[in-house]
Amino acid sequence: MSLEKARNRYIPMSETMFYILLSLREARHGYAIMQHVKDLTDGRVVLGAGTVYSSLGKLEGDGLIETVSEEDRRKIYMITSVGSAILREEAARIAELYKNSGGLL
């Protein structure tokens, strides 16, 4: 998928998608993604099996992540260059939100 199309589909993105992409800057399988996100958010975001599986399917289908290896039926995924570009753009958008909501808290 081209960057332009990916942008239209993924920005703004759900918290689930954001954290999955963020986790896949290192090669991980589904369960490891869940554990990583759980650690990052102090247990607030606990992704379920169905959500992880279907999100990975979407992201791989759209070329934001790719399978890098397989070990006993478990696929190991990693972010692609398109995925990285989208993740950075989303991070910039969130940084702007953070900046503009500073006075509220």
Next chain:
Amino acid sequence: MKDKRIVLFPAFRKVVPADLENWLEHMAVEGWHIDRVRQWNSLWMTFKKGEPRKYRFVCDMQFAARKDYRATYEQFGWQYLGRMASMYVWRMEYQGQRPEAFTDRDSVVDRNRRTILAVSVSFTLFLMMIIFYAVQIICFPDSLSAGDRTQVIAVEALFSVFVILLGIVMLYIWKNRRR
């Protein structure tokens, strides 16, 4: 005391996946268990009496599950019970917080959308048969004897009922797509 219980048409009575899951969970709490799910279980399910247990069930429609589908669920601690057509059935025993397989709104809605898609296949099939026979009656009325015509009209009526029921089912799941 009876130690078996047969329930007819479970998947047709509980068309919203969340309702089917809750019902299976309720049965397990009362000690009625189904340990294997097979193709025909949408038509009838046989439950065996056992100890009451707290299970969370998940019904997940998947038409072309990837290689890592089962491994992903199993790694998260789900037990695979089997599938009826394309509906995979999982369960996990729990205490305290109820485990979830779909943890954000998008994936819950997607799951329900896949269920609607499955229903729409039968819907389309029956609709096409209705159209096919209607064309035959209207365009080639002489090709059928009076007896045949009565039969075809009876079939048309029956299929129309199916199509209306399936349409209602799809609308009902769509209205409940967020759970």
